[in-house]
Amino acid sequence: MSRATPKKNVAERIASTLKSAIVRGRFQPGAALPSERELAEQYDVNRSSIREAMKRLEGWGLVTIRHGGATRVTEFLLNAGLSVLPELLESGGQLGTSVLGDLHELRGLLLGWSAEQAARRADPSSVARLDELARRLSEPKLKPAEAQALDYDFFEQLVAITGNQLLVLFSRVVRDIYFRAPERFLPLYRPDVFDAGHHRRAVAAIKARDVKVAGDTMRAHAASALTLLRKETA
Amino acid sequence: MSRATPKKNVAERIASTLKSAIVRGRFQPGAALPSERELAEQYDVNRSSIREAMKRLEGWGLVTIRHGGATRVTEFLLNAGLSVLPELLESGGQLGTSVLGDLHELRGLLLGWSAEQAARRADPSSVARLDELARRLSEPKLKPAEAQALDYDFFEQLVAITGNQLLVLFSRVVRDIYFRAPERFLPLYRPDVFDAGHHRRAVAAIKARDVKVAGDTMRAHAASALTLLRKETA
DNA sequence: CCTGCTAACTGGTCGGACCAGTCATGAGCC
DNA sequence: GGCTCATGACTGGTCCGACCAGTTAGCAGG
Numbered sequence: 001m002s003r004a005t006p007k008k009n010v011a012e013r014i015a016s017t018l019k020s021a022i023v024r025g026r027f028q029p030g031a032a033l034p035s036e037r038e039l040a041e042q043y044d045v046n047r048s049s050i051r052e053a054m055k056r057l058e059g060w061g062l063v064t065i066r067h068g069g070a071t072r073v074t075e076f077l078l079n080a081g082l083s084v085l086p087e088l089l090e091s092g093g094q095l096g097t098s099v100l101g102d103l104h105e106l107r108g109l110l111l112g113w114s115a116e117q118a119a120r121r122a123d124p125s126s127v128a129r130l131d132e133l134a135r136r137l138s139e140p141k142l143k144p145a146e147a148q149a150l151d152y153d154f155f156e157q158l159v160a161i162t163g164n165q166l167l168v169l170f171s172r173v174v175r176d177i178y179f180r181a182p183e184r185f186l187p188l189y190r191p192d193v194f195d196a197g198h199h200r201r202a203v204a205a206i207k208a209r210d211v212k213v214a215g216d217t218m219r220a221h222a223a224s225a226l227t228l229l230r231k232e233t234a
Numbered sequence: 235m236s237r238a239t240p241k242k243n244v245a246e247r248i249a250s251t252l253k254s255a256i257v258r259g260r261f262q263p264g265a266a267l268p269s270e271r272e273l274a275e276q277y278d279v280n281r282s283s284i285r286e287a288m289k290r291l292e293g294w295g296l297v298t299i300r301h302g303g304a305t306r307v308t309e310f311l312l313n314a315g316l317s318v319l320p321e322l323l324e325s326g327g328q329l330g331t332s333v334l335g336d337l338h339e340l341r342g343l344l345l346g347w348s349a350e351q352a353a354r355r356a357d358p359s360s361v362a363r364l365d366e367l368a369r370r371l372s373e374p375k376l377k378p379a380e381a382q383a384l385d386y387d388f389f390e391q392l393v394a395i396t397g398n399q400l401l402v403l404f405s406r407v408v409r410d411i412y413f414r415a416p417e418r419f420l421p422l423y424r425p426d427v428f429d430a431g432h433h434r435r436a437v438a439a440i441k442a443r444d445v446k447v448a449g450d451t452m453r454a455h456a457a458s459a460l461t462l463l464r465k466e467t468a
Numbered sequence: 469c470c471t472g473c474t475a476a477c478t479g480g481t482c483g484g485a486c487c488a489g490t491c492a493t494g495a496g497c498c
Numbered sequence: 499g500g501c502t503c504a505t506g507a508c509t510g511g512t513c514c515g516a517c518c519a520g521t522t523a524g525c526a527g528g
Contacts, residue, residue: 010481011289035509046482048282051510052289055245059293067510068489102400113343166336170404244512269478280513285479301479302520471528478521483514490509498501 010045011052018053022062022073032070033063100184104229107174108222110167111155116215117162119206126161127207133157134203137196144189147196148182151189154199158218188225198224244279245286249294252287256296256307266304267297334418338463341389341408342456344401348392350449353440360395361441367391368437371430378423381430382416385423388433392452422459432458 021027033039036054040047054071057063065071118126133154137147152175159171178185188194198221205214255261267273270288274281288305291297299305352360367388371381386409393405412419422428432455439448 037509048483049481052286052480054510055286055289056293059290065510066490069491069509071510099399102398105398106400106404109343109347164336164339165333166340170340271478282514283512286511288479299479300521303478303522305479469528471526473526474524476521476523479519481518482516485512485514487512488510490507492507493505495504496502498499 009052010049011056014039014043014045014050015053015056018057019060019062022057027073029073032072035070101226101230103174103178104222104226107155108219108226110171110174111158111222112215112219114155114158114162114167115202115206115218116211117164118158119209119211119214121163122161122206126157127203129157130154130161130203130206134196134199137199142191142194144186144191144194145182147189147194148185151199152178185229188228193228243286244283245290248273248277248279248284249287249290252291253294253296256291261307263307266306269304335460335464337408337412338456338460342453342460344405344408345389345392345456346449346453348389348396348401349436349440349452350445351396351398352392353443353445353448355397356395356440360391361437363391364388364395364437364440368430368433371433376425376428378420378425378428379416381423381428382419385433386412419463422462427462 018033027033034042036047036050039050043050054063054065058065061074063071063073118130122130133150136142137150137154142150156168156171156175159167198217202214202217202221205217252267261267268276270281270284273284277284288297288299292299295308297305297307352364356364367384370376371384371388376384390402390405390409393401432451436448436451436455439451
């Protein structure tokens with residue numbers, strides 16, 4: 001492990017370690033963790049630090065702490081919320097890859113719907129911003145990482161136009177997950193495969209208030225990306 | 235149940251209090267919170283408890299803690315993730331109501347897509363479960379609260395069928411938000427307005443592998459609910 | 469005016485004490 | 499035997515007071 005413990009805080013480091021251990025199944029769901037005092041001795045830190053780490057794990061939704069009883073791994077990881085997703089992705093393997101696909105699938109759904117909404121209600125200045133992003137995405141000498149960032153900006157701008165605050169929050173969560181391991185998506189943005197045509201056509205459709213074309217175009221973009229992704233990881 | 239937030243833990247109570255204060259703007263974004271020692275004295279608890287509360291706030295994404303520097307409210311609340319949504323909803327007012335609509339809007343999007351996916355790939359046992367839920371939803375003497383719970387089970391079952399793990403996680407977050415203030419949605423399930431017809435027709439369409447009808451039916455269900463909701467809160 | 473040291477903050481860690489729930493155990497009773 | 503319930507050895511929760519470790523503002527000296 002090259003980056004053994006690149007965290008700063010003791011508590012953070014320990015929380016991170018335990019998180020990995022739990023996600024990787026070293027502690028089965030429902031199983032009890034060692035007591036705080038035990039862990040403190042084990043990691044050679046003060047109990048306060050262990051407590052902080054525990055609180056963090058509880059915050060992730062990974063464990064359930066009960067006063068008097070043992071601290072146990074949450075029964076179903078699915079209850080755990082989204083904070084464990086980076087681990088799932090990084091752990092590679094079957095699950096990681098499938099979640100990766102899921103992420104893109106969801107992104108496609110949201111992209112399509114947002115584009116439809118945008119075609120219905122976008123104001124001129126919002127459209128101008130989209131236009132600008134599509135233009136920059138079309139520049140010939142664009143590096144993959146830049147294209148990726150711009151593509152995501154485009155997504156967020158589209159989401160912002162929908163006016164759905166909740167969706168904005170969700171998309172930020174998605175972005176967090178996404179940019180935790182951006183390199184896994186970089187192949188999608190190689191100059192020889194990435195094509196900004198969808199973006200340009202979608203913007204045109206939004207300008208023309210063509211709801212169906214706007215949605216379908218962005219869905220097509222996401223679908224082709226998903227296909228490519230599945231081919232890359234196969 | 236009056237307010238007063240009768241939480242159990244000291245740290246939890248304080249974190250809750252501060253969360254409300256921040257969300258309601260008592261501390262502006264970027265502003266520094268009082269130091270841990272000050273807060274400890276102010277709330278008449280030990281600094282450890284304040285620290286735990288702080289860690290929790292940091293976990294919510296509400297504040298940024300810097301060793302040596304002050305603890306400040308995160309610059310943009312939008313970065314704060316979903317944990318603050320219940321506060322936004324409970325705070326009532328303009329924002330609360332609009333987020334409420336957003337929630338239903340998103341739910342409609344996910345419902346429609348999930349139904350489409352289900353029509354493509356549902357296995358017999360999953361369909362049987364949906365069928366059972368639709369049947370129970372059609373019972374004449376159903377109480378609103380029961381209908382609400384069943385409706386949500388239906389939603390989750392549909393989401394499970396899509397096989398998208400990420401979506402499952404998202405829908406759990408949505409459910410958490412939703413059932414934090416279920417009574418706000420109860421009017422939708424009054425016997426005189428709630429109609430399980432959409433559910434039954436959607437299940438039939440899924441059985442028949444009719445992708446379009448399945449999706450449209452659930453979207454229609456969500457749309458009518460949204461209309462009703464906007465009428466109620468108007 | 470600027471530089472750089474210093475002192476007074478901030479949060480981070482420590483350890484050790486005690487309070488407060490939980491749970492397995494086993495004595496006592498039916 | 500099988501049940502009830504006291505009890506003590508766990509568990510986590512809170513407190514104290516000390517010290518370590520960064521940050522920052524202000525002041526002395528250039």
